[in-house]
Amino acid sequence: MAAGFKTVEPLEYYRRFLKENCRPDGRELGEFRTTTVNIGSISTADGSALVKLGNTTVICGVKAEFAAPPTDAPDKGYVVPNVDLPPLCSSKFRSGPPGEEAQVASQFIADVIENSQIIQKEDLCISPGKLAWVLYCDLICLDYDGNILDACTFALLAALKNVQLPEVTINEETALAEVNLKKKNYLNIRTHPVATSFAVFDDTLLIVDPTGEEEHLATGTLTIVMDEEGKLCCLHKPGGSGLTGAKLQDCMSRAVTRHKEVKKLMDEVIKSMKPK
Amino acid sequence: MEVGMHTDSKSRAETGAESGPRGPGCSLRHFACEQNLLSRPDGSASFMQGVAEKSREQLIRNTCEAVVLGALHPRTSITVVLQVISDAGSLLACCLNAACMALVDAGVPMRALFCGVTCALDADGTLVLDPTAKQEKEARAVLTFALDSVERKLLMSTTKGLYSDAELQQCLAAAQTASQHVFRFYRESLQRRYSKS
Numbered sequence: 004m005a006a007g008f009k010t011v012e013p014l015e016y017y018r019r020f021l022k023e024n025c026r027p028d029g030r031e032l033g034e035f036r037t038t039t040v041n042i043g044s045i046s047t048a049d050g051s052a053l054v055k056l057g058n059t060t061v062i063c064g065v066k067a068e069f070a071a072p073p074t075d076a077p078d079k080g081y082v083v084p085n086v087d088l089p090p091l092c093s094s095k096f097r098s099g100p101p102g103e104e105a106q107v108a109s110q111f112i113a114d115v116i117e118n119s120q121i122i123q124k125e126d127l128c129i130s131p132g133k134l135a136w137v138l139y140c141d142l143i144c145l146d147y148d149g150n151i152l153d154a155c156t157f158a159l160l161a162a163l164k165n166v167q168l169p170e171v172t173i174n175e176e177t178a179l180a181e182v183n184l185k186k187k188n189y190l191n192i193r194t195h196p197v198a199t200s201f202a203v204f205d206d207t208l209l210i211v212d213p214t215g216e217e218e219h220l221a222t223g224t225l226t227i228v229m230d231e232e233g234k235l236c237c238l239h240k241p242g243g244s245g246l247t248g249a250k251l252q253d254c255m256s257r258a259v260t261r262h263k264e265v266k267k268l269m270d271e272v273i274k275s276m277k278p279k
Numbered sequence: 280m281e282v283g284m285h286t287d288s289k290s291r292a293e294t295g296a297e298s299g300p301r302g303p304g305c306s307l308r309h310f311a312c313e314q315n316l317l318s319r320p321d322g323s324a325s326f327m328q329g330v331a332e333k334s335r336e337q338l339i340r341n342t343c344e345a346v347v348l349g350a351l352h353p354r355t356s357i358t359v360v361l362q363v364i365s366d367a368g369s370l371l372a373c374c375l376n377a378a379c380m381a382l383v384d385a386g387v388p389m390r391a392l393f394c395g396v397t398c399a400l401d402a403d404g405t406l407v408l409d410p411t412a413k414q415e416k417e418a419r420a421v422l423t424f425a426l427d428s429v430e431r432k433l434l435m436s437t438t439k440g441l442y443s444d445a446e447l448q449q450c451l452a453a454a455q456t457a458s459q460h461v462f463r464f465y466r467e468s469l470q471r472r473y474s475k476s
Contacts, residue, residue, distance in 0.1 A: 076400055103333055110334040223345065235447060238422070238438045242341020245432025248451055255444050 014220055021208060028057075028214070031255055035212045038265070040157065040272050042165045049138075050166030050190075054158040057214065058148035060092075063145050063158035065140050065166050069180065072128060072135040076088055080127020080135035084112040086142045086155055093147035093215070104151075111239060112142065112155055115228050119196040119236040121163065129171045133179055136168060149215040152226050152239070156198035166190050194230040197265045198237075199258040201225045206244040211257060228260040231266065307409045307457055310376075313469050314384045320360075322385025324377055334437075335371060339378055342425045342435045347386040357387060368412040369397040370425045371437065376461065383469065392428040396463040397421065400442055406450060408457050422447070424454045428462050431455045445469040 009016045022027055030036070036057030045051035050065040072079055086108040090096050101109070112126050116122070127136040140162065142155045167187035202213035202221035213221060223243020228236040233256075240246070317323040343359060359381060361374050362441055372395030379393050399418035408429035414419050420440030427434050433451065442450075 040354050046404050063325065103337060106333045107337050110331055118438075120441070140470075234443050235438070236441055238436050238447065240433065240436040242343070242345045242425075244345060244437045245427050245434050247430075247432055248448060251433070251451070252444075252448070278379065 013216070017217075017220055018205075020180050021204065021210075024186075026210065026217070030212075030223070032208070032210045035264070036214075037262065038156065038157070038268060040161055040268060042161050042272055043167035049168065050162045050164075051157050052165060054154050056150055056154045056157075056212065058146055058156050059144075059150055061142055061144050061151065061154040061158045062157070063140060063142045063162040065138055065162045067136050067138050067166065067168055069129075069134055070137040072132060075274065076124075077132040078128045079124035080187055081123070082116050082122060082127075082140065082144065083137060084116060084159065085109055085153055086112060086144070088144050088147065091220040092144040096147075107241075108142075108151060108155060111237070112140075112159060115156060115196055115198070115237055116159075119194050119228070119230055120193060120197060121160070121194055122190060123193060129180065130177040133253060134171070134173070138163075138166070138271075147215060149213045149218045150200050153198045153200050153212065156196060156228065157265060157269075160192075160195060160197070161191055161272075162267070164192055164273060166205040183208075185196075194232075194236075195262075195266055196228045196230050196236045196257075196265075197262040198226055198228045199254070199261045201227075201254055203244050203246065209250060211261075225254060229255075229258045229262050231262065234261060306407070307460055308411075310461075310464065311378060312464070314380065314468070314472055320385075321470075322381050322383075324380035324384050338371070338425075338435055338437055339374055342375060342393060343378060343382065346389045346391050346393055346427065346435055347382065348390055351388050357382075357385075366412065368410050368415050369395075371395060371421075372397045372409070372425075375425050375435075379424070380430050380465065380468075382466075390429075392462060392465060393434055394428070394458050394465070395423060395425050396457050397423045398450040398454060400440070400446055400450070404446065406453055406467070407444075408453060420446070422450050423453075424451065426455060426458045428458075431458060 023032055039055045041053040043051060044053055047066050048064040049067045051063060053062045070081060086105050088102065088105040090094050090098050096102060101154045105118065129135055140159055143159055144151060167189055170186045170188065174181050177239065199211065200213065201209045201211055201224065202217055203209055203223035204221055206222060217223065226239040230236060296443060312322045312324060347357065360376050361371065375393065375395030382389060397409055399414050400420040401407065403416050410418060418440065420438065420442040422436065422438045424433060425435035426432065471474045
């Protein structure tokens with residue numbers, strides 16, 4: 004009987020739960036789903052991470068290649084993110100060129116990398132004006148159940164922490180690059196941006212970490228990306244119902260606690276990994 | 280929905296409106312608006328303010344969807360086409376203002392008007408409203424907000440750069456004050472247009 008009511012009136016069904024300050028999956032309004040992370044599982048990539056936020060699964064693989072640095076910034080490398088939402092993760096995506104959601108997510112991740120200065124692009128330069136590293140970060144969603152931006156940001160951060168770049172020297176006589184695969188260095192990750200997403204319901208209620216169904220019923224979404232000093236890298240609110248300044252403040256405090264949870268989890272996983 | 284064509288070019292020029300010189304408390308640049316300048320579409324407006332594509336489109340679309348009363352027009356597609364004539368900074372805010380005025384001109388029922396305001400924070404934390412392209416490039420952070428006209432709530436926000444929570448609240452408060460000027464300008468320009476005809 005409950006299943007019938009849910010099909011006919013999904014919003015009303017949902018409101019019954021919200022009145023009791025909980026959600027259909029048993030979570031409270033401010034509670035995140037179980038987060039698991041697996042770092043370094045793809046051996047062919049220079050760095051990789053798999054993040055699961057409840058059912059939402061995103062895998063990030065980082066590959067490093069050589070490239071000529073840009074002419075207007077000869078001492079900088081490149082970080083090129085790409086988010087792919089293939090049809091296998093959800094029935095709402097078709098195969099073919101990337102849809103709007105994938106493009107917006109890619110732009111979002113590029114903005115986070117740029118704004119938070121997670122990697123100093125100067126660190127990626129090998130020889131100014133001639134050779135630099137380009138890091139291709141491919142984020143693929145394997146299962147879409149809402150809150151894709153949080154999972155992608157976490158997967159990107161974990162994968163970048165796992166990247167090991169071999170040492171490169173330029174041979175003066177031949178002017179060719181010599182790669183020493185035996186000596187590898189980790190990247191210098193300067194900040195740890197963590198994303199926290201909220202869904203707005205009926206213009207008043209804010210819930211954290213929406214699932215796919217909740218996103219569909221919501222009247223608006225908000226994503227806050229914060230680093231460890233409490234500085235904001237990104238406040239992404241693409242339309243939807245309005246929010247007052249006070250509600251924004253509540254979201255900020257939740258984002259601060261989430262940052263601590265995520266950082267603790269990632270540090271535990273990295274510590275538990277056996278050195279290669 | 281059909282809007283009457285203006286064959287008298289003189290009357291078309293008069294439907295435009297220009298904002299007065301900057302008041303003491305407001306630091307927005309001079310802006311001007313002309314409505315109904317294209318005859319084919321149902322409504323049109325050009326908004327000139329002061330001298331990464333799909334993402335911007337999604338932001339503007341979601342903002343419009345939040346205010347337009349879509350339930351009154353089922354099985355209808357409302358297409359908003361924005362053509363950038365010149366970009367002198369604060370482009371997204373200008374696009375939002377143009378979209379709102381065009382929707383009003385077309386007679387689309389909305390639950391509120393909305394306006395876009397851009398704030399830039401430079402290296403020592405000074406707030407600049409409605410920055411020029413040069414100020415945007417040199418700023419530490421650029422924040423663009425869309426605010427509604429009823430309660431000045433935040434409808435849309437997109438930011439670039441690093442800033443603290445306190446700075447965000449400061450920018451939001453400044454944007455809310457500035458939005459009053461933009462809404463007053465909307466009202467004046469609409470009054471001027473309808474009082475002539």
